[in-house]
Amino acid sequence: AATAAKKAFLVNRVGDMGLSIAIMLMFTTFGTFAFGPVxxxxxxxxxxxxxxxxxxxxLAACGKSAQVPLQSWLGDAMEGPTPVSALIHAATMVTAGVYLIVRSGAIFNAAPDAQLAVTVVGAVTLLFGAIVGCAKDDIKKALAGSTMSQIGYMVLAAGLGPIGYVFAIMHLVTHGFFKAGLFLGAGSVMHGMNDEVDMRKYGGLRKYMPVTFITFGLGYLAIIGFPGLSGFFSKDKIIEAAFAKGGTEGWILGGAALLGAAITAFYMTRVMLMTFFGEERWRNQPTRSPQAPSAEPAAEHHGEHAEPHPHESPKVMTIPMIVLAVGSVFGGAFFSIGDRFLHWLEPITGHSEGNSPLSAAAVTGGTMVCLLIGVGIAYAMYGRRPVPSVAPRGSLLTRAARRDLLQDDFNHVVLVRGGEHLTRSLVYVDHTLVDGVVNGTAASVGGLSGRMRKLQNGFARSYAVSMFGGAALLIAATLLMRAV
Incomplete structure (x- = not known):
C-alpha cells in the first residue's frame, strides 16, 4: 500500500505540473487567473x-483521471480500503479531470489540435482500461480497469466539443452511482469471503449474499448499458455524439466507443459469473487466517470470528448499496426526461446537435448488438465452462493485459532506466567539465603562484637582478616608443 501511495503521488505530480504550467500560461496570456475573463x-x-x-x-486531466499515459497509478491504488475506492476512485477525484476539460471548453473550442488530442486520449484509454479489465482476477482491479475505461468515455465526449460536453458530465454523474455501488458491492463480497479478492475463489455467492447480488447486479446492468438504466442513457448519448462528429474522425471515434461497449459487457459479465454464479469454488479453498492484515475496516472486526462460508454483510454496508442501486436504475431516466440535464448545463457548456451519419435508433441498435456479443462471449467462456483455479497461459494480449498492458514495464524501461542513464551522464559531465574547469583553474593558479613564489627567495642579489632587469625593460620600451 505504501508503494501504491508513492506511485499515485508521483504520477499525479506530473499532472499537477501540467496544471501549474497551464495556469501560468493563462496569466501571461490573459493577465488573470479567473475563468470568466479567460x-x-x-x-x-x-x-x-x-x-x-x-x-x-x-496533461493535468490525464494525471488526475488516470488517462493514458498517466494511468498506471489507479490499479495499484486498489490496495486502499474499498469505501475509499467507491468514493474517490469512482465518483469524485478521478473524474476531476473531466470537469476541468469541460469547464475549460472555450479554450479547447478555439484550439482544434488540443481538442483532437483530448478525443484521442479518451478513445485510447476507454479501450486500454477495458482490455485490462478483461484479464484481472482481482475483483477490485477489474473494477479499476472499468473505471479507467468509463472515464475514457467521458474524456472522449469532452473532446467532441459542444456536441459532447453535456453528455460527458451526465456520464460522470450516472457513473458515480453505478460504479460506487459496484465498488461497495465488491467490498461486501470481500467482507463475506473473509477478505478474499480473487474471483477464481468465489462462485455461487448469489444464494448467500442476496442483497449484494441484487445491488451489484443492477450496477452491472447499468454499466453495460442495459436499456432503461442510467448507463444506457449517458453512454448511448456519448456514442451518438462521437458519430455526430462527422467525417472519418467521427467513424473512428464512434467505432472505438462501440467496441468499448462490447468489451465492457464482456468483462463485467465475467465478473458477475465468476462471483455470483457457477460452482462454489470457495469450498475447496483453505480458510484465510484471522490474523491476516486487512485493508477493509469492516473486515477486521469479523476476521476474529472468520466463518467457513460466505455471509451477507450488515445493514451498515448494504443500505448505501441499495441507495446507489436506486440511482443506478433511475438516475439516467431522471436526467434525460425533458432534456433537463441538457438545459441545466447548456448556459455554461453550450450545446450543438451535430450531423450524425447514423440515426439515434441505428446507434442504439448497434450498441445493443455489441452488448449481446460481449455478454454472449463471456457466458460461453465463464458460464458454461468451469473456472480454472490457476489462470491459463492465454494469448499474448491476455498475458500483457494481466500486466496492465506492460505499462509498468514501459515506465521502468523508458523512465526509470532512462532517468538512471541521464543521471549518470549528468554526473559524468559535472565531474569532468564543471568540476574539471573549477579544479583545473585552481590548479593552474596554484602552479603559477608556486613559480612566482620562487622569485621571492629573500636574497638581495636576486632582488638586484630583478630591479636591473625591470629597469632595462622600461628603458627599452621608452626608446622603442620614441623611435615609433
Whole structure:
C-alpha cells in the first residue's frame, strides 16, 4: 500500500505540473487567473497559445483521471480500503479531470489540435482500461480497469466539443452511482469471503449474499448499458455524439466507443459469473487466517470470528448499496426526461446537435448488438465452462493485459532506466567539465603562484637582478616608443 501511495503521488505530480504550467500560461496570456475573463477572451487570442494551454490542461486531466499515459497509478491504488475506492476512485477525484476539460471548453473550442488530442486520449484509454479489465482476477482491479475505461468515455465526449460536453458530465454523474455501488458491492463480497479478492475463489455467492447480488447486479446492468438504466442513457448519448462528429474522425471515434461497449459487457459479465454464479469454488479453498492484515475496516472486526462460508454483510454496508442501486436504475431516466440535464448545463457548456451519419435508433441498435456479443462471449467462456483455479497461459494480449498492458514495464524501461542513464551522464559531465574547469583553474593558479613564489627567495642579489632587469625593460620600451 505504501508503494501504491508513492506511485499515485508521483504520477499525479506530473499532472499537477501540467496544471501549474497551464495556469501560468493563462496569466501571461490573459493577465488573470479567473475563468470568466479567460473564457470570454479566447476569440482574441492566438491559436498556438490556446493549444499550449489546452495540452497542459489535458496533461493535468490525464494525471488526475488516470488517462493514458498517466494511468498506471489507479490499479495499484486498489490496495486502499474499498469505501475509499467507491468514493474517490469512482465518483469524485478521478473524474476531476473531466470537469476541468469541460469547464475549460472555450479554450479547447478555439484550439482544434488540443481538442483532437483530448478525443484521442479518451478513445485510447476507454479501450486500454477495458482490455485490462478483461484479464484481472482481482475483483477490485477489474473494477479499476472499468473505471479507467468509463472515464475514457467521458474524456472522449469532452473532446467532441459542444456536441459532447453535456453528455460527458451526465456520464460522470450516472457513473458515480453505478460504479460506487459496484465498488461497495465488491467490498461486501470481500467482507463475506473473509477478505478474499480473487474471483477464481468465489462462485455461487448469489444464494448467500442476496442483497449484494441484487445491488451489484443492477450496477452491472447499468454499466453495460442495459436499456432503461442510467448507463444506457449517458453512454448511448456519448456514442451518438462521437458519430455526430462527422467525417472519418467521427467513424473512428464512434467505432472505438462501440467496441468499448462490447468489451465492457464482456468483462463485467465475467465478473458477475465468476462471483455470483457457477460452482462454489470457495469450498475447496483453505480458510484465510484471522490474523491476516486487512485493508477493509469492516473486515477486521469479523476476521476474529472468520466463518467457513460466505455471509451477507450488515445493514451498515448494504443500505448505501441499495441507495446507489436506486440511482443506478433511475438516475439516467431522471436526467434525460425533458432534456433537463441538457438545459441545466447548456448556459455554461453550450450545446450543438451535430450531423450524425447514423440515426439515434441505428446507434442504439448497434450498441445493443455489441452488448449481446460481449455478454454472449463471456457466458460461453465463464458460464458454461468451469473456472480454472490457476489462470491459463492465454494469448499474448491476455498475458500483457494481466500486466496492465506492460505499462509498468514501459515506465521502468523508458523512465526509470532512462532517468538512471541521464543521471549518470549528468554526473559524468559535472565531474569532468564543471568540476574539471573549477579544479583545473585552481590548479593552474596554484602552479603559477608556486613559480612566482620562487622569485621571492629573500636574497638581495636576486632582488638586484630583478630591479636591473625591470629597469632595462622600461628603458627599452621608452626608446622603442620614441623611435615609433
Amino acid at each position: 473564457l470570454s477572451h479566447t476569440g482574441e487570442t492566438g491559436e498556438g497559445k490556446l493549444t499550449a494551454i489546452g495540452l497542459m490542461l489535458l
